[in-house]
Amino acid sequence: MSNSKPVLSSSLGRKLIMSLTGIFLCTFLIVHLIGNLQLFNNDEGYAFNQYAYFMTHFTPIKVVSYLLYASIILHAIYALVLTMKNKAARPIGYAQFNGAANSKWNSRNMGILGTIILVFLATHMYNFWWKYHNDQVPYVEYRTDLATGNTTAQEIQATEFNDYQVTTENNVEIIKARDLYKQVDFAFQNIGIVIFYVIAMAALSFHLIHGFKSAFQTLGVSHRKYVPIIEFLSVWVFGIIIPIGFALMPLYFYFVK
Structure with a gap:
């Protein structure tokens, strides 16, 4: 027990926790997107409301949900700690001159991107999860x-x-x-919410392109056989397909429904 504390509180330990929680959250995004695709069915929300009930009442899924909430909190906390420690350890001149030249924009602004995503999650959970569980949907x-x-x-x-x-x-x-479907329809008639969701998905795209690949680098997956696959997934799946899939939902309800 005494030997585990320095590891978890070390820079490497924090990066490992960031990587593991990040990969878990990426896996959740795939499952969540597949389920939310039911919103596009022309069935008055029949399939989506069944999916919503299953996700909130099936015991194994509820357990995974608690792990998800814990992962989001840990990921955010450790991201904040790493950002603060990196800024404290890096000279200002080095950050301004070499940082921009030697790293990509999204890697230099993971804190900003993460903050946008965190605000989005709070908004998303309030509009749907909280209202669903507190009898504020029709x-x-x-x-x-x-x-x-x-x-x-x-x-x-x-x-x-x-x-x-x-x-x-x-x-x-x-x-x-x-009728969570009706609540989704109601929320996405607000142009402000729609614009914010699209901006948040753009932030998620940049965040995932860098974060997904970095997670595997931290875990030591650097074999030339797997690196191209990881880079493909980080850009095309997590950087393009998933954010666009989520962004299409508010756009669909506002402009089509």
């Missing part, structure tokens, strides 16, 4: 004719059921649920 009822497969939706008042209820009457499946 309720919806889906009726599916089991003979034809046709589904209709209508907003309902909160009734005595536990977030999600499935019953069958006269060959019609009735699902009552919290």
Whole structure:
């Protein structure tokens, strides 16, 4: 136990924690994007609301969620500590002259990018996670004719059921649920929120391009066989596909829905 403390508090230890939590968060982004793609279904939120209920009530997912929250906090704290210590250890003249010449813009501004992302996360969690868990979203009822497969939706008042209820009457499946889809639609009618989300996704892109590759460098993955794969993933998957996928959601609701 006594030997672990210096490691975790050392510069290398902090970088290792940053790398491991960062890779975990990158994995979460993939899963989260796949789930949120249900927003593009033309089904009045039927698939997305089922996904939302599953993600908030399935016990293994809830455990992973707590790990996610812990990872975000640790990642942010250790990023702040590393940034402060790097600034304290680096002469001002060196930072101004050589820093800009020897490093890319996103690597020099990871603190700014991270701050934008942190503010975005707080906004995102308030608009959706907090309101969903504190009964501040509307309720919806889906009726599916089991003979034809046709589904209709209508907003309902909160009734005595536990977030999600499935019953069958006269060959019609009735699902009552919290309508997080409606809350998403409502939030993304605000042009200010839409613009902020797009800016945050641009920041996320630059953050991930540098951070994903740096995480594997810290972990010692430098074999020439794997470096091109890591660079491809950092740019095309985490730098382009994932941020664009998330940015398209507010744009879709504001301009298309």
